[in-house]
Amino acid sequence: MKKSMLSRRDWMKWTALGAFSAANTGALRADFRHHNKPGLESNGTAYDGAAAAPARLTGGKVTRPAMEISQISECDVLVVGGGPAGCCAAISAARAGAKVTLVERYGHFGGLATGGLVLIILGHWVAGTDGPKQVLAGIGEEMMRRLEAMPDGIVNRKKGANPTIDAEVYKYLLVEMLTEENIEIFLHSWALDAIVDDEPDPHSGLPVVRGALFQTKTGPVAVLAKQTIDTTGDGDVFSTAGCAYDRRLYDIGLVHRLGNLDRAEPSKDQGAKPPRHLGDVTPIPGVRWVNMGGPVGDGVDVKTLSRLELEHRKQIWKQVQEIKKTPGYEKTYLMETAPQIGVRITRVLQGPQTLTIDQARAGKHFDDCLGVGGAWNAEHGPWEIPLSVLVSANVENILTAGRSLSADWGMSDVVRVIPNCWVSGHAAGAAAAVAAMEGTTARGANVAAVRDLLKKQGAYLGEE
Numbered sequence: 190m191k192k193s194m195l196s197r198r199d200w201m202k203w204t205a206l207g208a209f210s211a212a213n214t215g216a217l218r219a220d221f222r223h224h225n226k227p228g229l230e231s232n233g234t235a236y237d238g239a240a241a242a243p244a245r246l247t248g249g250k251v252t253r254p255a256m257e258i259s260q261i262s263e264c265d266v267l268v269v270g271g272g273p274a275g276c277c278a279a280i281s282a283a284r285a286g287a288k289v290t291l292v293e294r295y296g297h298f299g300g301l302a303t304g305g306l307v308l309i310i311l312g313h314w315v316a317g318t319d320g321p322k323q324v325l326a327g328i329g330e331e332m333m334r335r336l337e338a339m340p341d342g343i344v345n346r347k348k349g350a351n352p353t354i355d356a357e358v359y360k361y362l363l364v365e366m367l368t369e370e371n372i373e374i375f376l377h378s379w380a381l382d383a384i385v386d387d388e389p390d391p392h393s394g395l396p397v398v399r400g401a402l403f404q405t406k407t408g409p410v411a412v413l414a415k416q417t418i419d420t421t422g423d424g425d426v427f428s429t430a431g432c433a434y435d436r437r438l439y440d441i442g443l444v445h446r447l448g449n450l451d452r453a454e455p456s457k458d459q460g461a462k463p464p465r466h467l468g469d470v471t472p473i474p475g476v477r478w479v480n481m482g483g484p485v486g487d488g489v490d491v492k493t494l495s496r497l498e499l500e501h502r503k504q505i506w507k508q509v510q511e512i513k514k515t516p517g518y519e520k521t522y523l524m525e526t527a528p529q530i531g532v533r534i535t536r537v538l539q540g541p542q543t544l545t546i547d548q549a550r551a552g553k554h555f556d557d558c559l560g561v562g563g564a565w566n567a568e569h570g571p572w573e574i575p576l577s578v579l580v581s582a583n584v585e586n587i588l589t590a591g592r593s594l595s596a597d598w599g600m601s602d603v604v605r606v607i608p609n610c611w612v613s614g615h616a617a618g619a620a621a622a623v624a625a626m627e628g629t630t631a632r633g634a635n636v637a638a639v640r641d642l643l644k645k646q647g648a649y650l651g652e653e
């Protein structure tokens with residue numbers, strides 16, 4: 190760029206930026222050079238706004254006009270939501286040879302186990318004849334082993350105990366495991382709607398899901414798929430496909446982490462009580478995670494979520510100030526509140542079968558068993574996860590797993606713990622892959638082939 194081509198104002202701006210950038214890092218310098226050099230063409234495209242299709246206000250009512258949506262991908266198995274269930278589903282389907290697309294609304298994976306700071310891994314033991322017996326196997330167990338091999342990944346992993354993981358290590362591990370499998374990944378993409386075929390299934394006459402629509406920064410985009418797994422936890426896809434489901438209210442909390450507890454000097458005075466709300470240990474010395482029950486609410490109601498975020502943040506702040514006022518605990522600090530509010534149960538799919546707590550306690554056997562779940566604290570025996578609780582009762586080619594699978598009230602509380610979400614996710618991924626590759630519906634998936642695949646992938650399907 191010659192000086193003669195610039196206005197005086199541009200030149201001043203350009204040299205000022207140059208002086209500023211010289212004092213900064215190479216990366217920052219490159220950024221400024223690229224974007225702020227006057228007279229250079231930008232690397233984008235100009236947009237005249239003529240193609241916009243805004244919502245309309247007509248007679249006091251807001252409507253959305255019909256518009257064509259750009260298709261960004263076509264795959265065998267679409268997994269929506271990259272929490273514990275969704276990541277296992279995507280990995281399983283990809284390892285089976287299916288072309289998998291995984292879409293997540295945030296910039297990281299792990300769902301409530303990372304973004305929600307839910308760090309303790311319950312539910313992978315059952316009551317056995319010689320004490321607690323681990324039922325978790327397959328991809329979830331592989332995750333635990335890999336966390337164990339990573340610095341600061343996991344603590345308290347021993348027989349009968351519930352270990353605690355580190356959210357950042359788990360986020361990183363998921364990136365590693367998902368990218369190892371050649372899975373197509375879209376982050377920052379929020380599922381809006383299921384895509385339902387105009388033609389019903391020729392055999393059952395039921396509607397057929399063909400993928401989902403996502404809202405992104407570039408606008409709405411479509412992913413077409415042979416099989417779609419809704420692991421958003423909240424049934425954001427199956428609820429828009431016309432699937433029957435229950436909408437439940439449950440406790441909604443907000444988790445946080447405290448720092449510097451290794452620097453606390455508890456009073457030696459016999460009568461002195463330690464402060465409340467100190468939480469539990471994590472793999473990082475001095476850092477503790479603090480769970481919150483919270484009031485019962487509707488976790489898919491935006492007004493409830495907004496109100497509880499504000500209330501919970503105030504409550505946490507107050508709790509931490511109380512701790513800091515306690516002699517010996519002055520150095521404690523609020524390290525982090527969970528970026529994601531702790532919604533436990535919302536929409537629960539209605540499948541051809543519904544798992545019940547009574548069936549689980551009685552150890553009921555299902556012919557279409559695709560996995561075995563554990564108890565919160567090894568207080569009861571193993572229970573089976575059949576295909577018929579992972580698929581919809583009234584819509585084809587849509588599956589779910591994790592906290593939204595078909596279960597009664599009591600059982601939802603068991604299926605939702607992280608290891609059980611790993612197991613049901615693993616099962617749903619395998620079932621979707623087999624259905625997509627054999628050209629059947631999800632409900633009609635070849636159970637023998639899915640079970641064989643799961644066994645090859647290291648899953649535990651019960652005593653044979």
Ligand SMILES: Cc1cc2nc3c(=O)[nH]c(=O)nc-3n(C[C@H](O)[C@H](O)[C@H](O)COP(=O)(O)OP(=O)(O)OC[C@H]3O[C@@H](n4cnc5c(N)ncnc54)[C@H](O)[C@@H]3O)c2cc1C
Nearest residue numbers: 270272273274294300301311380421422531591592605607
């Ligand atoms: C406060 C709290 C404490 C808990 N304590 C424990 C505990 O101690 N031990 C334990 O084992 N379990 C505990 N749980 C339960 C456990 O954390 C969850 O049930 C489990 O993480 C559910 O896994 P999931 O994959 O089904 O769903 P989630 O973890 O909710 O993952 C869903 C994923 O989908 C994404 N998503 C959601 N909507 C969309 C959308 N529209 N488009 C795209 N992506 C979307 C989310 O961002 C997320 O990544 C607790 C839960 C809470 C809330």
